[in-house]
Amino acid sequence: MPRARSVSREERLAIRLRGFRLGDRVFHSLTFLAAILVLALLSGVIVSLVQGSLPALHAFGLNFIVTEVWNPVGDRFGALAAIVGTLVTSAIAMLIGVPVSIGIAIFLTELCPMWLRRPIAIAIELLAGIPSIIYGIWGLFVLAPFLQRTLEPWLIALFSPIPGLNLLFAGPPFGVGVFTAGLILAIMVLPFITAVTRDVFSSVPPVLKEAAYGLGCTTWEVSRQVVLPYTRVGVTGGIMLGLGRALGETMAVTFVIGNAHRLSASVLAPGTTISATIANEFNEAVGDLYTSSLIALGLILFVITFIVLALARYMLMRMERRAGA
Known part of the structure; x- marks a missing residue:
């Protein structure tokens, strides 16, 4: 072989x-x-x-975007109230959530004792795992009555003598409304922004902070002049991540915003958002025009989210280019 x-x-x-x-x-x-x-x-x-x-x-036509009327009986629909409610609640969430999140991240990375750092970080991360409907139930039965009895009457009395602000914080205190929805959203986006911000703060080279401390800088000066400038791209990305979550949140907002299709100058008044409108009315939509109007709301929300993310990406690119220069 x-x-x-x-x-x-x-x-x-x-x-x-x-x-x-x-x-x-x-x-x-x-x-x-x-x-x-x-x-x-x-x-x-x-x-x-x-x-x-x-x-x-x-x-x-374009009247759908600029009209406030939402009348399913008469087949007259306008998205303006829902669009404004979506933008205002997200803005309130960012105004409250971003400073708190950055403050927590600075505390965890610069000031917190080592034995306390991990428990606080775990507690913040657990907030991200709570279902949104739980936030909504808690907001409706706990937070809204508390705001109705305490914070909202105080805000109305505080700003009533100030022109302009007296319209922004006009009564009566309902408890549920745009401000309550924004506060709930701030709590919901807080763990996302905090987690990203804490991670990017931890990436700052220790030699930069030690050099600043060696020059006599305080912790506040180190955080403001060294940590934040070094990590501005990552911090901006975390903020935009939280903003994307706030724009699309549905169930928690539906519970506490009041679901009123009307515009009001006061943030304490009931309102609605695009997601809340779709969640409340889609199952009850009768007729092609009603259903199509709700789908059009979804398209508008998609466009808003796309624009926000595109602007965020453009800002990050400019920051990276400026840092490289």
């Missing part, structure tokens, strides 16, 4: 390299398909929203 030919070392190496190339091609194809799948899903969502919104957009 003929003897089997022995495989040389070069041939074994060539076989192994062919196997590596095949594995690389398979890996490249799988990752490429995953990326294409994400784009396909996004495109499908956009197409579905646009198709579902066409009847309402054809019926009302």
Whole structure:
């Protein structure tokens, strides 16, 4: 019988390299398909929203965006109240949540004792795991009555003599309203912003902070002049992450905002948001125009979120370019 030919070392190496190339091609194809799948899903969502919104957009045109009226009985729909409510509640959440989150992150990285740092960090991270409906129930039965009895009457009395602000904080104190929804959103976005901000603060090289302390800087000066400038890109990214969460939150806001389709100069008055309107009325929508108007609200929310994220990305790019320069 003929003897089997022995495989040389070069041939074994060539076989192994062919196997590596095949594995690389398979890996490249799988990752490429995953990326294409994400784009396909996004495109499908956009197409579905646009198709579902066409009847309402054809019926009302641009008036759908600038009209406050929401009358399902008369088939008259306008998204202005929901759009304004979405933007105002998110703005209140950012005004309250961002300073608190940055303050917590500075405390955890610069001031907190080591034995207390981990328990506080775990408690903050646990806030991110609480379902939004739990926040809504707590806000409706605990926070709203508390605000109605204490904070809202105090705000009304404090700003009533000041022109302009007396309209922004006009009574009566309902407890539920735009301000309460914004406060709930601030609590909900706090763990996200805090977690990102704490991580980027921890990435600051210790030599920079030690040099500042060596020059006689206080902790506040080190945080303001060294830590924050060094991590401004990461902090901005964390803030935009929280803003994206605030814009799209549904159940918690639905419980405490009052669900009133009207505009009011007072943040203490009931209002509505795009997500709350869709959640409240989609199951009860009768007729193609009613359903299409709700889908059009979803399209508007998608566009708002896209614009916010695009602006955030543009800001990060400019910050990175400026830092490189």
